[in-house]
Amino acid sequence: MLRAKITGIASYVPDDVLTNEELAQMVDTSDEWITTRVGIKERRILRAEGTGSSDLGAKALQSLIEKTGIDPREIEVIICATSNPDFRFPSTASIIAEKVGIKTTYGYDIQAACAGFLVALQAGAAYIQAGLYKKVVVIAAEKMSSMVNYKDRNTCPLFGDAAACVLLEPTEEECGVMDSVLHTDGMGLPHLVMTAGGSVRPASHTTIDKNEHYVYQDGRFVFKHAVADMISSSDAVMHRNGLTIDDVDYVIPHQANLRIIEAIAERFNIPEEKLLVNIQHYGNTSAASIPLCLAEYEHRFKKGDKFILTAFGAGFTWGAVYLVWGYDAK
Ligand code: UT7
Numbered sequence: 142m143l144r145a146k147i148t149g150i151a152s153y154v155p156d157d158v159l160t161n162e163e164l165a166q167m168v169d170t171s172d173e174w175i176t177t178r179v180g181i182k183e184r185r186i187l188r189a190e191g192t193g194s195s196d197l198g199a200k201a202l203q204s205l206i207e208k209t210g211i212d213p214r215e216i217e218v219i220i221c222a223t224s225n226p227d228f229r230f231p232s233t234a235s236i237i238a239e240k241v242g243i244k245t246t247y248g249y250d251i252q253a254a255c256a257g258f259l260v261a262l263q264a265g266a267a268y269i270q271a272g273l274y275k276k277v278v279v280i281a282a283e284k285m286s287s288m289v290n291y292k293d294r295n296t297c298p299l300f301g302d303a304a305a306c307v308l309l310e311p312t313e314e315e316c317g318v319m320d321s322v323l324h325t326d327g328m329g330l331p332h333l334v335m336t337a338g339g340s341v342r343p344a345s346h347t348t349i350d351k352n353e354h355y356v357y358q359d360g361r362f363v364f365k366h367a368v369a370d371m372i373s374s375s376d377a378v379m380h381r382n383g384l385t386i387d388d389v390d391y392v393i394p395h396q397a398n399l400r401i402i403e404a405i406a407e408r409f410n411i412p413e414e415k416l417l418v419n420i421q422h423y424g425n426t427s428a429a430s431i432p433l434c435l436a437e438y439e440h441r442f443k444k445g446d447k448f449i450l451t452a453f454g455a456g457f458t459w460g461a462v463y464l465v466w467g468y469d470a471k
Contacts, residue, residue, distance in 0.1 A: 300356070
C-alpha cells in the first residue's frame with residue numbers, strides 16, 4: 142500500500158521576541174495572568190514593514206530544501222495552510238514558490254484555521270496515496286500578529302508568528318500519514334472570527350473604526366469545545382487503528398493554551414515524556430503550531446515512532462492524525 146511519509150521538516154520563527162513583561166506595558170495584564178491562564182511566556186513577531194506570512198513560509202521552505210537536499214524543481218505541489226494570507230489573492234503558496242525561485246510547481250492555500258496543518262497534511266498525503274505526485278510540500282505559515290489588536294488584552298497575549306513545513310514522499314513501508322479524523326461544524330462562526338475584510342463586510346472606514354479586522358474570540362466557549370473535540374477526535378483515530386496511549390510515542394496537541402493541553406493529557410493519561418509542548422516560547426501560531434513543535438523535537442524521533450497530532454480551530458474545524466515517523470534523527 143502506498144503511503145505518504147514525511148521525509149523532512151523545517152521551521153522558521155522571526156528573531157523579534159515579545160515577552161509577557163512587554164505586553165504588560167501595553168495592556169492591563171501581567172506575566173502571572175498569562176503564565177497561569179495560558180502558559181505562554183513569550184512569542185515571536187514579524188515586524189519588518191511589507192513582510193507577511195509568505196516571508197515566514199519561504200524561510201521555512203528554504204531551510205527544508207537545504208536540510209533534505211531536494212532539488213526544488215522536483216517539488217510538484219506546495220500546499221500552504223494559513224489564516225493570514227499575504228493577500229486575499231493570489232495564494233500565499235504561489236508567493237512562497239516565487240520567493241524561493243520555484244517555477245516548476247503548482248500551489249494553493251488551505252483555510253482551516255488552527256487545524257490547517259492537519260487538513261493540508263491529509264490533502265498532500267492523498268495526492269501521494271493516489272499516485273498523482275511524488276514530492277509534495279505542506280507549509281503552515283502564520284503572521285498572526287497581522288490580525289491581533291495589541292490594545293485588546295483578551296487576545297494579544299495569545300498569538301505569535303511562525304512557519305513550518307514538511308516534505309511528503311511515497312513509501313511502501315508501514316509509516317507516514319496512516320489515518321485522520323477531521324470535522325467541521327459551522328456553528329463556531331460567531332465564537333472565533335475576523336468579522337470584516339471578507340466578502341460579507343469588505344474593508345471600510347466603519348469596519349476599521351470598529352476594530353473588525355482583528356481576531357475576535359469567545360475564549361471560554363472555544364476552550365470547552367477545543368478540549369472536548371480534540372479528545373474525541375484523538376480517541377476516534379486511536380480506536381480506529383487499534384491503538385491505546387501505551388502504543389503511542391508522542392502526542393502533539395495544537396498549542397493554544399497549556400490548560401487545554403493538560404486537560405487532553407489528563408484524559409488520556411499521557412506521560413510527560415510523550416507530550417510535546419513548546420507554547421511557552423511561541424504562543425498560539427495557529428496552523429503552524431503542530432509542525433513547529435514537530436520540528437523542535439525532530440532530534441528525538443526514531444523511524445517507527447507513532448504520533449497522534451490533534452488540532453482545533455475556527456469554523457469550528459478540528460481533528461486528529463495518526464502519523465508514523467519515517468526516519469531516524471541525524
Ligand atoms: O487556536 C484556536 C482555538 N483557541 C483556543 O483554543 C483558545 C481557547 N480559549 C482559551 O485559551 C482561554 O479561554 C483564554 C486564554 C482565551 C482566556 O482564558 P480564560 O481562563 O477562559 O479567561 P476568561 O476569558 O474567562 O477571562 C477571565 C478573566 C476576565 O475577567 P472577569 O470578567 O472575570 O473580571 C477577563 O477580563 O480574565 C480577564 N482577562 C485578563 N486578565 C488579565 C482576560 N484576558 C486577560 C489578560 N490579563 N490578558
